[in-house]
Amino acid sequence: MTQAVLPTKTVAKIWGRETLPAPFTAPAGERIGEIWFDPPPALDRLLAKYLFTSDKLSVQVHPRDEDLGGAGSGKEECWLVIAAEPGARLALGFSAPVDPEQMRTAALDGSIEDLLDWRDVSAGEFFYIPAGTVHAIGAGLSLVEIQQNSEITYRLYDYGRPRALHLDEAIAVASGGVFDAGRYASTIAADETRLLVDGPKFRLAQIAGYAEGAAAILGKFTGAAQLLPLSGSVRVADLTVEPGQSAWASGFQDVTFASEGRCLIAAPL
Numbered sequence: 158m159t160q161a162v163l164p165t166k167t168v169a170k171i172w173g174r175e176t177l178p179a180p181f182t183a184p185a186g187e188r189i190g191e192i193w194f195d196p197p198p199a200l201d202r203l204l205a206k207y208l209f210t211s212d213k214l215s216v217q218v219h220p221r222d223e224d225l226g227g228a229g230s231g232k233e234e235c236w237l238v239i240a241a242e243p244g245a246r247l248a249l250g251f252s253a254p255v256d257p258e259q260m261r262t263a264a265l266d267g268s269i270e271d272l273l274d275w276r277d278v279s280a281g282e283f284f285y286i287p288a289g290t291v292h293a294i295g296a297g298l299s300l301v302e303i304q305q306n307s308e309i310t311y312r313l314y315d316y317g318r319p320r321a322l323h324l325d326e327a328i329a330v331a332s333g334g335v336f337d338a339g340r341y342a343s344t345i346a347a348d349e350t351r352l353l354v355d356g357p358k359f360r361l362a363q364i365a366g367y368a369e370g371a372a373a374i375l376g377k378f379t380g381a382a383q384l385l386p387l388s389g390s391v392r393v394a395d396l397t398v399e400p401g402q403s404a405w406a407s408g409f410q411d412v413t414f415a416s417e418g419r420c421l422i423a424a425p426l
């Protein structure tokens with residue numbers, strides 16, 4: 158078995174935070190929005206990040222693989238809320254369907270923010286965001302994001318901040334529809350073991366302790382996987398992986414989950 162703790166990359170963002178929750182730290186004077194775990198070659202179609210917000214992210218959309226015609230990877234993504242300040246919100250899809258022209262007009266005058274379907278969120282909520290879904294993340298949130306390894310974000314609106322917009326590209330790939338919360342939103346308790354995503358682009362599960370059901374779920378991960386302990390450590394052969402770290406392993410033979418711990422495992426498909 159091969160295993161290693163993954164190097165991290167700390168990314169400053171206009172909407173990031175100068176103070177991060179332990180065990181993370183932000184370099185003095187920098188607003189850190191994202192902490193990435195560099196995937197190993199065996200998992201290079203997958204990217205895991207922590208996101209920490211103090212302000213709203215852009216109103217944005219990501220393309221599907223098919224939209225890019227082979228020139229890069231699309232970006233399906235999912236978020237597990239790990240902490241939320243009171244009133245923290247995020248937006249997924251529109252409250253009522255809009256057509257491309259309405260979307261363009263609303264992006265240009267900023268009213269797109271009010272057309273989005275914002276929801277209050279709290280720790281434990283989980284969302285899968287199919288590529289093509291117009292979305293925005295609000296202030297006061299800490300999330301774990303698992304995504305296709307792609308950095309293609311098309312911004313529709315950025316609250317007048319001096320960052321590039323990509324209106325034509327966004328409208329070409331965006332759905333003007335309502336988010337299917339019944340299918341793509343759920344809540345997971347910290348002590349629950351569950352398969353959270355089963356394709357099409359990646360698989361993701363939460364393992365809490367080493368419950369009965371965990372063996373069946375782990376059986377679905379047939380190759381290399383990434384481990385991201387959220388509480389309690391995970392042993393991967395001779396490595397101890399702590400919350401805030403992430404490791405990869407070529408298999409699960411030598412992986413031991415803490416009996417009181419909570420760990421995400423992810424693999425590309």
Ligand SMILES: O=P(O)(O)OC[C@H]1O[C@@H](O)[C@@H](O)[C@@H](O)[C@@H]1O
Nearest residue numbers: 170214215217234294302310312
């Ligand atoms: O364009 P900004 O606002 O910086 O947001 C970009 C960020 O958006 C989030 O929804 C995620 O997709 C992140 O992976 C991405 O880096």
